[in-house]
Every structure is written in C-alpha cells, then in structure tokens.
Amino acid sequence: MVRLFRYAKLGLSLALFMGAATVISQPVAAQSLVPPPGALSCTGCHPIDPKVNSPVTRLDGRDAEQITDAVLAFKAGKMPATVMDRIAKGFTDEEIRAIAAWYAKRKE
Structure with missing residues (x-):
C-alpha cells in the first residue's frame, strides 16, 4: 500500500511538472x-x-481602435444595428477594448 502511494505521488508530481512546463514553453505569440x-x-x-463562411463582417486583423469605436457606437445607440446594440450593452468598455485588441492581433 505504501508503495502504491509513492507511485501515485510520483505520478502526480510528474503531471504537475509537465503541465507547468507546457504553459511556460508556449510562445508569447500563442499566449497573446x-x-x-x-x-x-x-x-x-x-x-x-x-x-x-459568414455574412457578418470578419474582425480578424482589423484595427483595434476601429472595432472599439464601432462597438461603443452600437452600445450608445449611435450606429444602426440589428442586434449589436443589445449585445454591446452586455460588455464593459474595458472588455470591449480587450476583445478588439484580441481580434486585431489575429491575422486571417
């Protein structure tokens, strides 16, 4: 029983180490x-x-400021929309900026 416990501890230690090594080894680009x-x-x-395929505008690689301005305009009701005005109201301005920056970093 003691031997089984030692093997279990060893296995858990290895799993934790390998998981940490995987996260640390990710390139900065992948993390972003x-x-x-x-x-x-x-x-x-x-x-x-x-x-x-989507009839909706693709956002990958677009300018983050353009995306942010558009979503904030939807949120304020200053831009005509079907559903974006309602969706945008569910996000804080900081969340909108973070999402816009994420889309901007992605390249099609």
Whole structure:
C-alpha cells in the first residue's frame, strides 16, 4: 500500500511538472491569442476560423481602435444595428477594448 502511494505521488508530481512546463514553453505569440473574457461569444457571428463562411463582417486583423469605436457606437445607440446594440450593452468598455485588441492581433 505504501508503495502504491509513492507511485501515485510520483505520478502526480510528474503531471504537475509537465503541465507547468507546457504553459511556460508556449510562445508569447500563442499566449497573446488567448481570448479575453467574453470574446468567444463574439465568434459565433464573427468567426475566427477562415474556413467558416459568414455574412457578418470578419474582425480578424482589423484595427483595434476601429472595432472599439464601432462597438461603443452600437452600445450608445449611435450606429444602426440589428442586434449589436443589445449585445454591446452586455460588455464593459474595458472588455470591449480587450476583445478588439484580441481580434486585431489575429491575422486571417
């Protein structure tokens, strides 16, 4: 029983070490593509997969300031919209800026 416990501890230690090594070894570019909170809800209409066809404007690689300005205009009701005015109200200005920056870093 003691031997089994030692092997279990060894296995757990190795798993934790390997997991940490994987995170540390990720290139900075890959880490910057991790979506901020809320961003994945945007990808339902503004896909990040280039193979997905969508009638909605693609945001990958667009200027972050342009994206931010447009979403803030939707949020304020200053830009005509079908649903973006309602969706934008669900995000803080900081979240909108973070999502815009994330999309801007992505290249199609």
